[in-house]
Amino acid sequence: xxxxxxxxxxxIIEKRQSVAFWCNPISGHATLYxxxxxxxxxxxxxxxxxxNGVVDDSQLPKDRFSAxxxxxxxxxxxxxxxxxxxxxxxxxxxxxxxxGTPEQFFGPGTRLTVL
Amino acid sequence: AQKITQTQPGMFVQEKEAVTLDCTYDTSDPSYGLxxxxxxxxxxxxxxxxxxxYDQQNATExxxxxxxxxxxxxxxxxxxxxQLGDSAMYFCAMREGEAGGFKTIFGAGTRLFxxx
Numbered sequence: 001x002x003x004x005x006x007x008x009x010x011x012i013i014e015k016r017q018s019v020a021f022w023c024n025p026i027s028g029h030a031t032l033y034x035x036x037x038x039x040x041x042x043x044x045x046x047x048x049x050x051x052n053g054v055v056d057d058s059q060l061p062k063d064r065f066s067a068x069x070x071x072x073x074x075x076x077x078x079x080x081x082x083x084x085x086x087x088x089x090x091x092x093x094x095x096x097x098x099x100g101t102p103e104q105f106f107g108p109g110t111r112l113t114v115l
Numbered sequence: 116a117q118k119i120t121q122t123q124p125g126m127f128v129q130e131k132e133a134v135t136l137d138c139t140y141d142t143s144d145p146s147y148g149l150x151x152x153x154x155x156x157x158x159x160x161x162x163x164x165x166x167x168x169y170d171q172q173n174a175t176e177x178x179x180x181x182x183x184x185x186x187x188x189x190x191x192x193x194x195x196x197x198q199l200g201d202s203a204m205y206f207c208a209m210r211e212g213e214a215g216g217f218k219t220i221f222g223a224g225t226r227l228f229x230x231x
Contacts, residue, residue, distance in 0.1 A: 042206050042221035056218055102148060106160035
């Protein structure tokens, strides 16, 4: 089975520019997560979707970050305008939401550098 | 207050020996789950092991076992017979809440160095 896909893998932008990341979860997975991982820290949940709906976006800086999950499958995360402190790896993960071990499957991440 | 605490920023272990990575958690939910993930230098997050709060026995997956002490709110990862490929960051995570509203919180991680 194909894993979680993310693109791009790397992105370098200047502050105040905008950027978008794309995630395609594992087929059939109802729950999709976006995490921000700053160098040397653990992942921080930005937003969690259950199918089309948002379950938790309490740590999403809504003045500059937005995310959507159209048709309950792919998702995009956007930053506009970017700040220096947004430099991080953005991880997308998905989980089935069914019975059994509720592990999350992670994509390779997008490394963002804001200059 | 920290929900997940990993007090060891770095750990060294000799190849073929066992090592314990500490994790304590804080929650008032009666139903929760605890995870360990491995993150090698390549960056991908790899699921290792899961323990549910109602599970009676400690979880085991090959060389990984989770020492779950509910009263002490600890969920330490034990890696037996360490291998050079075990050198990586290890994250403890907790999932709490109800179905449809689960939240997952990660600790700061422990970097494990396996020496030859």
